[in-house]
Structures are given as C-alpha cells and as structure tokens.
Amino acid sequence: MNEGRCIKCGSCMQACPVLNDPRGSDFPGPRTVGIDAPRFSERLSMGKVSFKCTMCHACEWACPSSITITRSMIRLRGEMVTSMPSLPGHQRMRENIRRMGRTVDNDFRSWKENGEKALYFPGCIGLGKLPDMVSSVSRLLDSLGIAHDISSQVKCCGSPLLKIGADQEAEGLRQSNMKVFSRYDRIITSCPGCTYQLREVYGIKAEHLVEILPEGRFSSAVEGRWALQVPCHLKRGVSPWTADDMMSVLERAGVDLVRLPEEDRCCGGGGGMLSGFPDTSDSIAVSKADVYRKADVRGVITACPFCCLNLRKAGSNVLDISEAIIANR
Numbered sequence: 001m002n003e004g005r006c007i008k009c010g011s012c013m014q015a016c017p018v019l020n021d022p023r024g025s026d027f028p029g030p031r032t033v034g035i036d037a038p039r040f041s042e043r044l045s046m047g048k049v050s051f052k053c054t055m056c057h058a059c060e061w062a063c064p065s066s067i068t069i070t071r072s073m074i075r076l077r078g079e080m081v082t083s084m085p086s087l088p089g090h091q092r093m094r095e096n097i098r099r100m101g102r103t104v105d106n107d108f109r110s111w112k113e114n115g116e117k118a119l120y121f122p123g124c125i126g127l128g129k130l131p132d133m134v135s136s137v138s139r140l141l142d143s144l145g146i147a148h149d150i151s152s153q154v155k156c157c158g159s160p161l162l163k164i165g166a167d168q169e170a171e172g173l174r175q176s177n178m179k180v181f182s183r184y185d186r187i188i189t190s191c192p193g194c195t196y197q198l199r200e201v202y203g204i205k206a207e208h209l210v211e212i213l214p215e216g217r218f219s220s221a222v223e224g225r226w227a228l229q230v231p232c233h234l235k236r237g238v239s240p241w242t243a244d245d246m247m248s249v250l251e252r253a254g255v256d257l258v259r260l261p262e263e264d265r266c267c268g269g270g271g272g273m274l275s276g277f278p279d280t281s282d283s284i285a286v287s288k289a290d291v292y293r294k295a296d297v298r299g300v301i302t303a304c305p306f307c308c309l310n311l312r313k314a315g316s317n318v319l320d321i322s323e324a325i326i327a328n329r
C-alpha cells in the first residue's frame with residue numbers, strides 16, 4: 001500500500017492510453033481508480049468502468065513517486081468481483097477456463113510431446129487464435145537447436161483471471177501447470193504476459209523468445225520498411241532491455257525498421273479489455289493502426305500474441321518477430 005505517496009502531479013493520467021483514447025473515454029483514469037478510490041472509501045462505487053484498464057503499466061512508469069498503481073487496481077478488482085456481476089466477456093472467459101483450461105477455444109493439433117527437456121508454452125491466444133505464429137516460433141526454436149515439447153496438458157497461465165480479481169481460480173491453474181512444468185528444465189514463452197505471470201506469480205525462470213534470440217544469427221524474412229509494436233508486458237513487464245533486444249535482433253538481421261515515438265503505446269488488448277470491453281479495445285487498436293498507416297510502412301513487427309491479434313483486427317499488417325526473421329545455419 002503506497003498510495004499515500006501520491007503528489008497529484010497527473011503524470012499517470014497523461015500516460016494512460018485508455019483515458020487518452022482520441023475517440024473518447026469514460027475510464028476515470030489511474031489516479032482515480034488506483035489511488036483515490038481505495039483511499040477515500042469509494043472502492044465499491046466505481047462500477048464496471050474501473051475495469052477499463054489494459055494493465056499496460058504506463059501509469060506506473062510515469063509516476064515520480066513509484067506507486068504500484070496497477071497492483072492497487074488489481075486489489076480493487078478483487079474486492080469488486082464479489083459485489084457486482086461479472087462483465088459478460090469476463091464471465092465467458094471464466095467459463096471457457098473451467099470447461100477446457102484455456103480462455104479461448106482452439107483446434108490446435110501440432111502438439112509436440114516427445115519428452116524433451118524444454119517446453120514451449122504458447123499461451124491461450126497463440127493456441128486458439130494464432131496457430132501459424134505458434135508453428136513459426138516452434139520452427140525458430142528448432143532452427144536454434146532447442147528441441148522442445150508443446151504440451152497439450154498445459155492450461156492458461158492464470159494472468160487473465162488475476163486481472164479480473166478471480167484469484168482462487170488462478171491459483172488452481174498455477175498448481176495444475178506446475179505439475180506439467182516439473183518435467184522440464186526450461187520453459188519458453190512467446191507471450192510477454194505469460195512470461196511475466198510465470199516469473200512473478202509462479203516464481204519460475206521462464207524465458208520469452210526474444211531473450212533467447214541474441215544467442216542466434218538471423219537474416220530478414222521481410223522486404224520494405226517495417227515499424228515496431230513494442231509490447232507493454234515485454235518492455236514494462238519482462239524488462240526494457242528485452243524490448244531493446246527485440247529491436248537490435250531485427251536490425252542485425254537486416255530488417256529496415258522505422259522507429260516511431262508511439263511504438264510502445266498499448267495496443268488495447270490486455271488486462272481483460274479484449275473480452276470485457278471489445279469496443280474500447282478496438283478503438284485503441286484503431287488509433288494505433290492509424291499511426292502505422294500514416295508512417296507508410298509495409299507493416300508492424302511485434303513479439304506478443306495480443307498485439308498481433310488486436311492490431312490485425314484493426315487493419316494493420318502485423319508479424320510476430322518469429323515470422324520476420326530466418327535463422328542462419
């Protein structure tokens with residue numbers, strides 16, 4: 001609890017991509033939801049608009065008092081879920097997890113269960129919505145000599161449940177996944193949100209794909225000029241150095257990159273926004289897609305399934321980093 005350190009500077013409010021959505025917003029903003037509501041006993045009167053946050057951590061990064069604003073908002077959500085009905089999209093996501101262990105349906109069939117020492121953990125959105133991206137990451141790992149399984153036994157990492165205050169259900173997933181993980185020496189993900197969850201909540205040394213890439217030598221698989229979409233949970237969750245590595249791996253491979261000032265602004269897909277408030281999520285993604293369109297680039301390269309999915313829906317040509325480079329043998 002460090003909300004008392006707030007000096008009311010407003011930096012967090014200026015940094016928030018939801019509050020500053022050019023198409024308008026009814027989100028009260030990080031200071032109101034994360035600082036004022038808990039301090040002034042307005043916690044349960046905030047209503048569902050307080051869930052309109054992508055958990056992008058931009059507010060925390062802007063805060064001169066180093067207040068853990070997102071942690072405060074997650075705590076508030078945990079209190080609110082017991083006193084208000086779930087958003088329909090969040091309810092659907094919880095039912096999916098109860099029914100099949102993952103947030104979205106999938107007909108992924110390219111499981112690899114050969115008893116290897118490394119496990120590639122693609123995450124729910126990869127398996128359910130972006131099977132080509134999962135195959136591309138798997139091929140890249142093969143070409144780097146990292147023999148790996150893709151296990152049909154793994155479930156959602158639990159991050160989406162924690163973000164909507166469903167802590168006990170998230171803990172059940174953690175226990176189930178830890179049994180699977182115990183068979184492996186190495187866990188590799190391609191979703192920064194999963195990486196962050198496995199490190200911070202499971203306490204294991206999970207690696208994001210981008211953290212492995214500096215070990216390899218690559219060529220570009222794309223032509224023309226490309227922009228970056230730096231994922232929030234890669235830069236502000238995993239580490240800013242990993243986000244830098246993403247750019248330098250692409251540049252060393254020969255990809256012609258255009259650096260845009262807003263490349264690390266949220267795509268609008270995280271924090272339960274995609275399921276809870278699809279219109280707001282879409283609006284933020286469309287704003288970003290406009291930036292890329294005006295930059296006159298072939299498309300956007302990222303390293304996050306949520307960014308891929310949300311920006312593609314908004315009309316951008318988006319590749320995962322695994323689809324933009326080829327390993328040199």
Ligand code: SF4
Nearest residue numbers: 016053054056057059
């Ligand atoms: S985490 Fe991101 S979306 Fe949520 S309040 Fe902070 S800046 Fe806004």
Ligand code: SF4
Nearest residue numbers: 006007009010012063
């Ligand atoms: S940036 Fe930090 S100190 Fe400034 S208003 Fe927001 S929470 Fe308070």
